[in-house]
Amino acid sequence: MDSQHPSAAPASRPAEAAPHSETTLRVDGKPHTLTVDHRRVLLDLLREDLGLVGAKKGCDHGQCGACTVLVDGRRVNSCLQLAVALDGSEITTVEGLGTDGEELHPLQRSFLERDAFQCGYCTPGQICSAVGALAEAASGHPSHVTDPAAPSGEPVPLDRAEIRERMSGNLCRCGAYPRIADAIEDVIP
Structure with missing residues (x-):
């Protein structure tokens, strides 16, 4: 210096x-x-x-x-x-997510049918997260709200509390949460 x-x-x-x-x-x-x-x-x-x-x-x-x-x-x-x-x-x-860009993934279709978005900015992340959450539950991965008495490794039944917990890492500034949860419920087998 x-x-x-x-x-x-x-x-x-x-x-x-x-x-x-x-x-x-x-x-x-x-x-x-x-x-x-x-x-x-x-x-x-x-x-x-x-x-x-x-x-x-x-x-x-x-x-x-x-x-x-x-x-x-x-x-x-x-x-x-x-x-x-x-x-x-x-x-x-x-x-x-869809097939060759032509056919929508069932969650994409459900989001449209349920009008599960407002501005749409968070929607791609919400949909990808929902696909992952459904796969995690089907594989038996518990969440914070999963019943501890549930058999380990068995598919986790998805009720509204499970869906909300599993989707809690995805924020929606518009507040479309109820319809997002509805759209996810619609595709649960």
């Missing part, structure tokens, strides 16, 4: 290039091999590199669920997942 100018900043070093790695992801059934910055999150890769804009950037801190997608069948907040850490994973977005 310059003794005459104590607030003068030291000379800065040139910025080092961020590390990159080749990463292969299977997104909505299609393989994609990309060179990815190690700091890049899955949400940005999906939206900016692959043009899949269903998952939304809400809070960018994993608190709202607007960015929820399925990774190897499990729901995740894509804003928190480093893309390079998912090398070899199967990613399913709201765009990939």
Whole structure:
């Protein structure tokens, strides 16, 4: 530092290039091999590199669920997942839930029939989360409200309390929660 100018900043070093790695992801059934910055999150890769804009950037801190997608069948907040850490994973977005983009997934259809949205910003994350929640319950994964006396590993029956608990990581600023729960109830086998 310059003794005459104590607030003068030291000379800065040139910025080092961020590390990159080749990463292969299977997104909505299609393989994609990309060179990815190690700091890049899955949400940005999906939206900016692959043009899949269903998952939304809400809070960018994993608190709202607007960015929820399925990774190897499990729901995740894509804003928190480093893309390079998912090398070899199967990613399913709201765009990939239906069959070849033609037929809607039963939950997508149910959300439309129940009018389970208002502004629609959270809807893709809500739908992906619901798909994951139904799969978790069918596999016997308990939630915080599951009866502790329920047999371990058996499918968890989904009542309204289970649905609300399992969907609690997805926020809706418009307050469409009752209709979202209705739409999920409609597709429970």
